[in-house]
Structure formats: C-alpha cells, structure tokens
Amino acid sequence: MAVQPQPQMPKVWRTETKPHKFCPGCGHPLVLKAIGEAIEELVIEERVVFGCDIGCSLLAWDFFNLDSIQTHHGRTTPVITGVKRANPDIIGIAYMGDGGGYAIGSQHLVNAATRNEKITVFLVNNTQYGMTGGQMAPTTLPGQKTETSPYGRDPETTGYPTLGPEMIAAITGPNAYVARGTVSNLRQLKRMVKRALENQMEGRGFSFVEALSLCPTNWGTNAEETWHWLEEDMAKYFKVGELKVPGEAKEG
Amino acid sequence: MAQKPIEGEKKVFMTGNEAVAWAALAAGADIMYGYPITPQNEIMHYWTRLAPKYGRKFLQTEDEISAGFTAVGGVLAGRRAFTATAGPGNILMQESMCMAEMMRLPTVLVVTQRGGPSTATVIYSQQEVTMTCYGGNGEGFRIVYSTAGQQDLFDYTLKAFDVAWKYRFPTFVLGDGYQAKMREPLVIYDPEVRGVTITPSEPYMAKSGKPGVDRPPTHLRNTYNMEEELLAAVNELANAYAQMAPQVVESQEFETEDAEVVILAHGVVSRAAQGAVKVLRSQGYRVGHFRPITLRPFPDEAIKRVAEKSRRLFLVESSQAQFRKLVTDSLYGVSTPLTSYLKPGEGITVDEVVAEVKKLF
Amino acid sequence: MAKGAKIAIAGEGGQGVQSVAGILSEAAYDEGFEALYIPNFGVEQRGGVSVAYVQISDEPIGSPKFKIADIVVALSDRAVHRTKKYVGPNTVFVYDADIKGVDGALPKNAAKVLAIPAIRVAKEELHPRVFNVIIMGAVIGATKVVDIDVAKKALTKKFGYKFEQDPSLRDLNYKALERGYELVQG
Numbered sequence: 001m002a003v004q005p006q007p008q009m010p011k012v013w014r015t016e017t018k019p020h021k022f023c024p025g026c027g028h029p030l031v032l033k034a035i036g037e038a039i040e041e042l043v044i045e046e047r048v049v050f051g052c053d054i055g056c057s058l059l060a061w062d063f064f065n066l067d068s069i070q071t072h073h074g075r076t077t078p079v080i081t082g083v084k085r086a087n088p089d090i091i092g093i094a095y096m097g098d099g100g101g102y103a104i105g106s107q108h109l110v111n112a113a114t115r116n117e118k119i120t121v122f123l124v125n126n127t128q129y130g131m132t133g134g135q136m137a138p139t140t141l142p143g144q145k146t147e148t149s150p151y152g153r154d155p156e157t158t159g160y161p162t163l164g165p166e167m168i169a170a171i172t173g174p175n176a177y178v179a180r181g182t183v184s185n186l187r188q189l190k191r192m193v194k195r196a197l198e199n200q201m202e203g204r205g206f207s208f209v210e211a212l213s214l215c216p217t218n219w220g221t222n223a224e225e226t227w228h229w230l231e232e233d234m235a236k237y238f239k240v241g242e243l244k245v246p247g248e249a250k251e252g
Numbered sequence: 253m254a255q256k257p258i259e260g261e262k263k264v265f266m267t268g269n270e271a272v273a274w275a276a277l278a279a280g281a282d283i284m285y286g287y288p289i290t291p292q293n294e295i296m297h298y299w300t301r302l303a304p305k306y307g308r309k310f311l312q313t314e315d316e317i318s319a320g321f322t323a324v325g326g327v328l329a330g331r332r333a334f335t336a337t338a339g340p341g342n343i344l345m346q347e348s349m350c351m352a353e354m355m356r357l358p359t360v361l362v363v364t365q366r367g368g369p370s371t372a373t374v375i376y377s378q379q380e381v382t383m384t385c386y387g388g389n390g391e392g393f394r395i396v397y398s399t400a401g402q403q404d405l406f407d408y409t410l411k412a413f414d415v416a417w418k419y420r421f422p423t424f425v426l427g428d429g430y431q432a433k434m435r436e437p438l439v440i441y442d443p444e445v446r447g448v449t450i451t452p453s454e455p456y457m458a459k460s461g462k463p464g465v466d467r468p469p470t471h472l473r474n475t476y477n478m479e480e481e482l483l484a485a486v487n488e489l490a491n492a493y494a495q496m497a498p499q500v501v502e503s504q505e506f507e508t509e510d511a512e513v514v515i516l517a518h519g520v521v522s523r524a525a526q527g528a529v530k531v532l533r534s535q536g537y538r539v540g541h542f543r544p545i546t547l548r549p550f551p552d553e554a555i556k557r558v559a560e561k562s563r564r565l566f567l568v569e570s571s572q573a574q575f576r577k578l579v580t581d582s583l584y585g586v587s588t589p590l591t592s593y594l595k596p597g598e599g600i601t602v603d604e605v606v607a608e609v610k611k612l613f
Numbered sequence: 614m615a616k617g618a619k620i621a622i623a624g625e626g627g628q629g630v631q632s633v634a635g636i637l638s639e640a641a642y643d644e645g646f647e648a649l650y651i652p653n654f655g656v657e658q659r660g661g662v663s664v665a666y667v668q669i670s671d672e673p674i675g676s677p678k679f680k681i682a683d684i685v686v687a688l689s690d691r692a693v694h695r696t697k698k699y700v701g702p703n704t705v706f707v708y709d710a711d712i713k714g715v716d717g718a719l720p721k722n723a724a725k726v727l728a729i730p731a732i733r734v735a736k737e738e739l740h741p742r743v744f745n746v747i748i749m750g751a752v753i754g755a756t757k758v759v760d761i762d763v764a765k766k767a768l769t770k771k772f773g774y775k776f777e778q779d780p781s782l783r784d785l786n787y788k789a790l791e792r793g794y795e796l797v798q799g
Contacts, residue, residue, distance in 0.1 A: 049457045066469055067457040069457065070473040072347060087458065111318070430676075433654055435635070
C-alpha cells in the first residue's frame with residue numbers, strides 16, 4: 001500500500017480488522033480512537049472487557065486488541081455489570097448508542113448508575129438510530145427529520161431530547177464521574193474518557209461519558225452541514241463539559 | 253478460605269428453594285444475580301444469608317432481563333454464575349439465554365414454574381416447558397433437567413453447574429412452585445464425599461497476557477453479516493449439541509418391562525405416576541411409568557423403546573400439552589395409541605391417575 | 614394402604630396454622646415417617662385464608678397437594694367455606710365451636726363433624742398464644758399419626774430456648790397439647 005503517511009493509530013487497534021466497518025464520516029471511529037488511546041496510556045489492556053451494544057456500536061466487536069463481547073440491544077450495561085461484579089479486577093467498559101442507552105436499555109443505565117456500579121459507560125449520541133436506517137431516537141432534536149418523524153420531531157407528541165449526562169448526574173452519588181464530550185474536540189473527549197476509566201480503576205464508582213457524534217449517512221448531510229449540525233444545532237441542546245467529578249474541579 | 257458449606261452429608265427437612273441454595277453453595281457457585289418473583293424468592297433469601305459466610309456474592313438487579321444478562325457477564329468473567337426465576341421472569345430471561353446459546357455460555361438458571369399464561373397464579377404449573385426448552389429466537393441448544401422433589405433439586409442443581417461448564421450450554425433446573433415451597437426430607441452432601449466432581453469454570457475474558465500481543469483477543473459476537481455465516485455457526489452449535497446429548501440425556505423407568513399401559517409424566521407429576529403404578533400393580537394392573545429427567549436433550553431412544561412394547565401410553569401433565577409436544581415429536585413413527593390427561597396449572601394426585609388409567613383396561 | 618394421614622389446616626393470618634403444620638410434619642419426619650408440608654402462598658394467600666397441607670406416610674409421598682383429606686381443621690368462618698372441598702366420606706371435619714353462623718356451611722358428607730372449643734379453652738383456661746398448640750394437639754388426637762410425646766419433643770426442639778428462659782412456658786405448651794388432644798376424643 002502506497003498510501004502514506006497514515007495518521008498514528010493506537011496500538012490497541014487491531015490491524016487485522018482494519019479498515020473498519022463504519023461508514024465514511026462516521027463519528028464512532030473517533031470515539032473509539034479516544035477510548036483506545038486512553039486505555040493504552042493507562043496500560044490496562046490486559047484488564048479490560050469491552051462490551052458493545054446493538055446498533056452501529058456492534059461494529060466495534062472486533063475493533064480492538066481487547067477482550068470484547070457484543071451483546072444485545074440495550075443489554076451491554078448489565079453484561080458488563082455482571083462481569084465486574086464477578087471479577088472486580090476487570091475494567092469493564094460498556095459501549096453503546098443513544099437508542100441502546102436511553103431507550104431500550106434505559107432501565108439498566110439508570111439502575112447501574114444508582115447502584116454506583118464500578119463500570120464505565122461510553123454512549124455515542126448521533127441523534128438517531130443509525131444501524132436500522134435513521135429512525136427517531138430519544139436524542140433526536142426538536143424539528144429534526146428522521147424516518148419515523150418525517151415532518152420533524154414534534155415535542156408535543158414525542159417529547160424533548162433526553163439529556164443523559166444531566167440525568168445520570170442527578171441520580172448518582174458523589175463518587176460518580178459524568179461528562180459530555182464531542183468528537184469535534186477529541187483532546188477533551190480523550191481526557192474525559194481517561195478520567196472516567198480512572199474513576200473505575202480507583203474503585204470510586206460509576207462513570208459515564210456521552211460523546212456527541214456524527215452520522216452523515218442518515219443525516220443526509222455533506223461535510224460542511226455535518227459539522228454545522230454537530231457544532232451548532234446539537235451543541236445548543238447538549239452542553240459539553242464535565243457534570244460530576246469526584247473531589248475535583250470540573251472542566252467546561 | 254471459608255470452610256465447606258456442607259461437611260460430609262446430612263439428612264434435612266427443607267423447602268426446595270432452600271435445597272437449591274445449598275446445592276449452589278456446595279457446587280461452588282460464585283455469584284447469584286436475581287430479581288424477586290414468587291415462588292422463587294426464597295432461593296435468593298437463603299443465598300443472601302448463606303453466601304457471605306462462604307465468600308460468595310449476590311446482586312439484586314433491576315429486572316429479570318438484567319438478572320439474565322448479568323449472569324452472562326459473571327460467566328464471561330469465568331465464575332460459576334446463576335440466577336432463578338419463574339413465569340413472566342422466565343420470559344424476560346429468554347433473551348439472555350438465547351445469547352448464552354449462541355455464544356456457548358454456561359449460565360445456570362433455576363425455574364420454579366408458576367401458572368400461566370400471563371401473571372396467572374404464583375402457585376404451580378408445568379406450563380414453562382416449551383419456553384424453558386425452546387424459548388426465545390433460538391433452537392433449544394440448552395440442557396433442561398425436570399426435577400420431581402427436593403432430593404432431585406439438590407442433585408440436579410449440583411449437576412447443572414457441572415454439565416454447563418463441561419459442555420458449555422446454558423443449563424436449566426426446571427422445578428415448580430410445589431417443589432419450591434414444600435418441605436420434605438432429603439440428604440444434602442459435600443459433592444466430594446460422594447465422588448461427584450464439578451467441572452471447573454474458566455474465564456472467557458481478561459485471561460492473563462496482553463491481548464493481541466501475548467495471545468489473540470477474545471472476540472465474541474452474536475451478530476452475523478451473511479446468511480451463510482449464520483448457517484455455519486448454527487450448524488456448529490447443532491453438531492456440538494448432538495455430540496453432547498448422549499452424555500447428558502437421562503430418564504427413569506418404573507415397572508415398564510411387562511407394562512401394558514405406560515404412564516408418561518415428568519417433574520413433580522412423576523411422583524403421582526409412581527404412586528399410581530404402585531397402587532395399580534397391587535390391584536393386578538400391568539402398569540409402568542416412564543419419566544424423562546432431561547427434557548432437553550429429550551430421551552428419544554429410551555421413550556421409543558418403552559412405547560413400542562406397550563399397548564397404550566397414558567400421558568399426564570399440569571399443562572395444556574406442552575410436554576405432549578415433546579413426546580409426540582420424539583415418538584414420530586411409533587403407532588402405540590396415546591391418551592392424555594391435561595390439567596394446566598393444577599396439581600395431579602395419585603388417585604386421579606389411578607382412576608384415569610383404570611379406564612384404559 | 615399406607616399408614617399416615619392427609620391433613621388440611623386452615624385459618625386466618627395470625628392463628629398460627631402454618632407453624633402447626635411445620636412442627637407437626639417435622640415431628641413425623643423425626644419419627645422416621647415420610648412427611649411433606651406445603652402452605653398456600655403469595656397472591657393465593659394475601660387477604661385470604663391461610664391453608665397448610667400436610668401429608669405423613671410410611672411410603673414416599675406422591676403429589677404435594679391432595680383432593681380429599683383425612684382430617685380438615687377450620688379455624689374461622691372463611692376457613693370453613695374454603696376447606697369444605699377437601700372433605701370426603703372418610704374425612705373428619707373439625708371446626709372451632711365459637712365460629713358463628715356456619716351451621717349451614719358445614720360439610721354434609723364427612724365421616725364426622727366435630728366442633729371443639731379451642732378458642733375458648735385458649736382464652737379461658739390457658740393463654741391465647743398457645744391456641745395453635747391446642748390445634749396441634751387436636752390434629753394428633755384425631756389422626757394419631759404421631760405419639761403425643763413425639764409432639765412434645767418437637768415443641769421442645771422448636772421452642773427449647775424459650776422454654777429454658779421460662780420453664781412455665783413448657784408446662785403451658787404441654788398442657789395446651791394435651792387439652793387439644795382431649796378435645797377430639799369421645
């Protein structure tokens with residue numbers, strides 16, 4: 001292959017399974033890059049169990065040189081909870097989309113958070129269901145057109161977007177770490193990912209990072225419109241920053 | 253390390269739920285995940301009282317979906333993990349048990365059947381046979397033991413932990429509300445003194461060594477892109493299941509040798525059948541009883557042998573023919589006529605079976 | 614036929630029906646009998662009548678519930694209505710004499726219908742808390758499935774620590790057992 005130079009990828013990326021299976025312009029690989037780099041810097045590769053959900057997140061099942069389990073829709077949180085409870089030395093990561101976390105698996109997310117499970121949940125918010133073809137999600141913005149809200153999401157009949165980190169911050173104790181990052185600020189996202197994992201490593205408690213992400217395929221946007229949607233429309237509704245940091249000053 | 257939960261063996265008088273908790277302890281179960289539902293609750297109650305004394309764990313989850321999936325997680329971490337449920341909870345656990353089938357995860361699930369459909373009664377039935385054997389969008393790649401009382405519950409809960417890890421299929425102990433709640437005598441024992449071995453567990457995840465460097469990473473999935481890929485995966489499961497079946501299948505026969513009429517029953521109803529055989533034999537009727545202990549895999553050969561040499565089969569169960577479906581499927585091609593006595597959600601007594609069987613003479 | 618008895622005891626919550634059944638079946642088991650006891654439970658029981666099903670036999674016990682009992686004990690009006698269905702031509706039906714207005718509801722097909730003043734005896738002669746021990750005595754008296762001394766041993770096994778703290782409790786319980794036994798004689 002003569003395509004050089006490639007950007008530096010974390011070693012924890014499994015080269016045998018690259019190129020990856022995500023669509024061009026997808027935000028998942030950016031979030032996964034942040035996670036991979038953080039894991040490498042923390043030197044926890046041997047201890048990690050990486051669980052991914054159904055939806056586009058499942059495409060990460062063989063993404064890493066990490067022990068990985070692809071579960072059912074919404075059920076990654078309980079699987080990783082079960083892993084961690086059975087063996088607390090493991091660093092458990094549950095990786096999911098907004099549908100998996102806020103709709104079909106919301107009871108699991110809420111209860112894992114209230115029980116202060118010592119696991120880390122990374123939730124990718126791209127405002128719709130990607131894998132199934134762009135249906136309305138709990139995070140779909142008011143007025144946003146999707147396959148199941150073709151005239152735009154009407155808050156009167158379908159409610160307002162779920163504010164996940166705000167909810168998790170409200171129901172967790174002081175030892176939880178809760179943040180919202182964005183793929184448009186990868187350095188910050190990586191810091192958040194790392195702090196979330198450190199919170200688990202130190203045995204403090206639940207950690208949760210929502211990552212605002214991209215889906216040009218289902219948004220039907222070109223590059224410019226894609227970034228505008230992320231940085232303007234989504235950012236207006238979903239505030240980026242740390243919502244809860246045990247014993248420390250928050251970022252953002 | 254804490255002492256053994258049971259030293260030697262002991263004759264006791266206890267409920268089935270208590271017997272299950274002791275068996276799980278004796279089998280070396282590491283962790284129970286559970287959610288309240290009647291008539292299973294006391295398995296959790298006894299476990300939560302006993303487990304901490306022996307360094308074992310418990311997690312009460314938010315629902316049965318979670319109890320099933322956390323049990324899957326416990327298995328992935330390499331621990332003997334189990335859960336218990338009934339009725340509507342069994343429905344919710346089918347999702348995780350399908351995943352366990354697909355990924356060959358040895359979860360252990362104790363079912364205390366209650367009445368159905370829907371919430372129905374909390375008391376008793378044999379109406380969770382189809383669901384426990386074939387529930388979910390799967391092919392029934394599971395091991396299901398149908399128990400008939402407290403001694404069975406103890407013995408087969410022990411065995412469930414062994415065969416689950418030996419063959420890596422989700423394993424079910426199918427009891428019922430009667431067995432869960434009644435008290436009767438049994439012997440509980442340290443498996444070692446009986447020479448009973450329990451296959452050790454081992455981690456699927458987070459084994460030693462750096463994944464991708466010292467060893468390949470474990471990548472488990474249940475999603476396939478192509479039909480051909482799935483067919484190959486399911487064929488592999490089916491082959492593994494077929495190879496396992498002869499090692500695991502179990503049944504019991506009572507006076508079937510010269511029996512004109514053979515009573516077919518499983519689980520607690522088998523007790524009524526055994527009692528009826530005794531009464532009827534004492535009155536000169538040539539009656540026997542065949543009891544499958546494993547409903548999955550089903551004892552096809554044994555039941556065929558019995559069916560072919562008897563004049564008539566009499567099937568009795570506390571469900572609207574869920575057991576009969578297993579039987580008739582198994583007996584395809586055998587022409588012995590079969591009469592059935594179906595009482596969905598109600599217990600069956602010796603007297604009833606005696607009266608019904610006499611009509612066949 | 615096998616030696617033993619099928620016993621249904623029914624009453625209101627707090628009358629101690631289930632503990633009688635538990636002690637009785639365990640006593641029989643300790644004596645070398647097969648014994649099986651199952652309560653009604655859950656939704657079946659909430660706000661309803663508490664029923665205990667006990668079977669004692671010298672042979673392994675078939676099904677945990679039965680259609681027809683050898684002895685039925687009903688301790689409230691609702692219990693009379695609830696347990697009539699367990700009565701057959703060989704059944705002894707025992708109910709408390711203080712239950713009013715159930716005369717029409719009493720089973721007509723029983724071998725024997727027996728009213729015993731257990732509630733009154735408990736209140737006037739002994740103590741209300743040993744009401745269920747009187748009932749236990751009555752069940753033993755009616756079925757003779759275990760010896761009264763075996764029942765005393767079972768009570769001591771169950772309440773030994775209380776008896777040691779207060780020896781008068783032992784006498785009270787034993788007396789209750791004996792009175793119950795007497796009530797169903799003759």
